[in-house]
Structures are given as structure tokens and as C-alpha cells.
Amino acid sequence: MDWILEVVPVPVSNLDRAKDFYSTQVGFTLDLDIQISPDTRIIQLTPPGSTCSIHLSTGPMPPGSVSGLQLVVPDLDTAQTELSNRGVPVTEIMHFDQGTRLPGRGDPWNNFIFFDDPDGNSWVIQERPATPD
Template identity: 40%
Template structure:
């Protein structure tokens, strides 16, 4: 995940309940920070020298149990979030991190593999 300020981004994601699993400064210009959303087996990585992407260009979509509850959690953490959008393919709520990277949280009624 491309970010301009690693510490600011780390604090933002921790405010959302992400666990800071790993934070290692290898050398000047190379730092790895691994953050895992609550209840997830998947993590994101931010840091210095870890991606050539431009901050604010990343888009991530994850599935949540309840889009309305997810939005309430975002708002309670002081994060701006859009209204819940209802579509036949799921309910969505969108937000951005401090660098403008976009997140879509999708709640679906049925997933073929659980």
C-alpha cells in the first residue's frame, strides 16, 4: 500500500482496529510494516522503499459481514465514510486512507465457498 508517511498511515490503520504485526527498519529507506484487519487472515503492507506505486492510487476491496456495522465502526473511529450503497451484488461502503488510497467494504448475502 503506497503511503507518504508510514507512521501516520500505521496510526490510521490501527485506529481502524488493524493489528500492527510487524514493523522492521531494515536500513535507511527500507522499512516494512505489516497490518492485519480484525478477524482477517490477510494483511496489508506499508513502509518505505517497498513499492514504486504512487500514494493514493491503490484500490482494495474486502468482504465484511455487515456494511452498515462497518460504516458505523468507521464513523466511530473518526473516519469519513460514504453512505451504504445497495446493489444486487452486495452492499458497499467506501472510505479513503490519509493518502487517498481507496477502500471498498462489501457485504454479500451469499458466498459460494462460505
Template identity: 30%
Template sequence: MTTRVLSVSVPVADQDAALRFYTEVLGCELRTDVEVWPGARLVEVVPPGSSVSLFLLPPDSEIPVAIRLGTSDAQRAHDAIREAGVALHNEDVLRMAGMPPMFSFTDPDGNGLVYLEDTAEDEHG
């Protein structure tokens, strides 16, 4: 069901300070810095040559602080997670324009997870 790790969220107090640290000190490359919707800024960096990115998010972000995983079929994964009795954060698979089908849930220890359907065009999550 899981095809790969796409990204990992890092909770940060100040996105601008974190962006400077990850790019200027650690040498990561900025991939995305956008306001997804009002008040929800997505800052994504990636180590050179890595296919796994880091999302620098405030702990109170509306964007889930989570590990993002690829799956070949989001609906099938959603059904399997529901059948396993896992707490889903989305009643149905989310389908938003320009984004792969996705949903979020938590593992038994309360860690946030998001499944995103892998598509041929999606190379970096």
C-alpha cells in the first residue's frame, strides 16, 4: 500500500528563521514557499539529491504536521485504514484541484500521517 516517503514535517516556531537555517546552514534547497490558503504557509526544503523533502510548519498549522507517504491508490488505502479501525482525520479522500487525492490519519502512537496518491507527474510530493 505504501510506495515511498514523500516528505516529513518539522515543527518550527518561525518559518523564516527555519528557512534560513535549513538553506544557509544545512545547505538544503528551497522547493516551495507559498500560501496554500489564507494563513497557511507551506515552506518546503530538500537536501540536494534527496527525493524526500522537509515541510517547515508551525505546530498550529492547518497543514498537518505529519509524515507524507505515497500510495498507489488513495481510495483503497483509505478503505483499508478505515477497516483497520484507525482514526481517520478525513471522512473521505480529499480531492482538490491541482493536488493528488489524499487523506490524513494517526498511527497508534498519535503521529500524524498523510497518504497522497502517487501519480506519474508527481516526482517530489
């Protein structure tokens, strides 16, 4: 039996601001925005190429409490440029050496950029090395 992770909740303080950030600035696809009751609105977005989505939520977790959500891309330079051009404050390319985050590139699978959403939920983007043909 397959166990597929489908949706990850991301707690935010303002649904419209978060929806705009993730769809317009980060480039996620807006899948669903529906008010299902006076107190419940569901906003679901999916990163391009992903089968797992995020669900923006105003509870029960505190806004900004999610850390280390991770995306993987084939080209970190392109991802960094795209995010920066859309106004996302993204770090320079970094790598880890014995637990310390350092500027510049590392070995394959050891290249990352980082950004936070407006509430402080943190994201990691890791570069997947190209596989030889």
C-alpha cells in the first residue's frame, strides 16, 4: 500500500496576504480557495511539479510556527533568480560543513537557499544534482 503525503498545513495570520505571497511571489499554483463555513476557508496551493500541496490555515497552530519545509529543484541559480525577481527575500546559495551553514556551493546535494513567508514559516530549497545520462 502507498502512503502518499498530500497536503501540509502552513499556519498564517492573514489568508489573503499568504495566498498572494505563495501564488504571486513564490509561484505556487492556486488549487482551491473556498469558504466552507463562516469560520472556515480552505486555500490550497501546489508547488510546480509537486504532488504535495500546502493548505493555508489560521489555526490551530500559531502563525509562523512551521520550520524547514523543503523543496528540491534541478537548478538552484534559476530558483534563486526567479524568487528574487518576484520580491521574495531569499538567501545566497549556501552549504553545510560539520553543522555550520556557510556561503557558497558544497558537494552534490549540499547546496541550499532559504526564505521565510510573511509570517516567518521557513522554507529550504535544495538543489538536486543532475544525473548522468
